Amino acid sequence: MIAAVCFDVDFTLIYPGPTFRSAGYRRFGERHGLDLDESRFDAAVAGAAPILDAAQGDIYDAAIFHRYTASIIRGMGGEGPGVEPCAVEIYEEWASNHHFEMYEDVPEALQAIAALGLRIGLISNSHRCLASFQSHFELQGLVSAAVSSSQHGFLKPNPSIFEACLQLLGVAPAEAVMVGDSVGQDVEGARRAGMRAVLVRRGADDEPFGGEVASDVPVIRTLRELIPLLTCDS
Numbered sequence: 001m002i003a004a005v006c007f008d009v010d011f012t013l014i015y016p017g018p019t020f021r022s023a024g025y026r027r028f029g030e031r032h033g034l035d036l037d038e039s040r041f042d043a044a045v046a047g048a049a050p051i052l053d054a055a056q057g058d059i060y061d062a063a064i065f066h067r068y069t070a071s072i073i074r075g076m077g078g079e080g081p082g083v084e085p086c087a088v089e090i091y092e093e094w095a096s097n098h099h100f101e102m103y104e105d106v107p108e109a110l111q112a113i114a115a116l117g118l119r120i121g122l123i124s125n126s127h128r129c130l131a132s133f134q135s136h137f138e139l140q141g142l143v144s145a146a147v148s149s150s151q152h153g154f155l156k157p158n159p160s161i162f163e164a165c166l167q168l169l170g171v172a173p174a175e176a177v178m179v180g181d182s183v184g185q186d187v188e189g190a191r192r193a194g195m196r197a198v199l200v201r202r203g204a205d206d207e208p209f210g211g212e213v214a215s216d217v218p219v220i221r222t223l224r225e226l227i228p229l230l231t232c233d234s
Contacts, residue, residue: 094128146165198226
């Protein structure tokens, strides 16, 4: 029986607005005396990904994300003493809700889940305040528990962050489903904690983030597809 559904936040419920796209990075760079090439942004992001992959499950440390962002800046052609302060500014701004947009299917899906009598949890590797996140996106009353890695101390997929959210929700691992966009962080992390998992892969041509997904893990394109899965299992 399913009693709770936990969600990753970034790229599952919300996505970055213009501030964190190529032109936004260029503008960040200009403030720090850097000339960043927007055309190199996608390749720079892909090139920086191993920094986050290597840190999976580690103790939360802002320096990990500083290194990741600095790698993107350098991949866009940034050089010199402005790289590090630029990376720090971008990291700090990532915590601001107004830079993000919510996927249009999220409010409807969360309301439908709550209507089923299921508890909703948030588990995020971000340093964003999850209380202000709920307020900003008008989700008050829908979320029963929220844990961020910066607050908890460990990054997903460390089992302890999943266990902390389950404890707040008051449910056993077998009674909970984790929904997220990362195979390594969300899906495999949850499964190691004894939860079931669902992978969100919104783009038809997107490669699974973090590796190949196991054959017994449902893959959905929209959160609307999640509701029938929960209805069948609950």
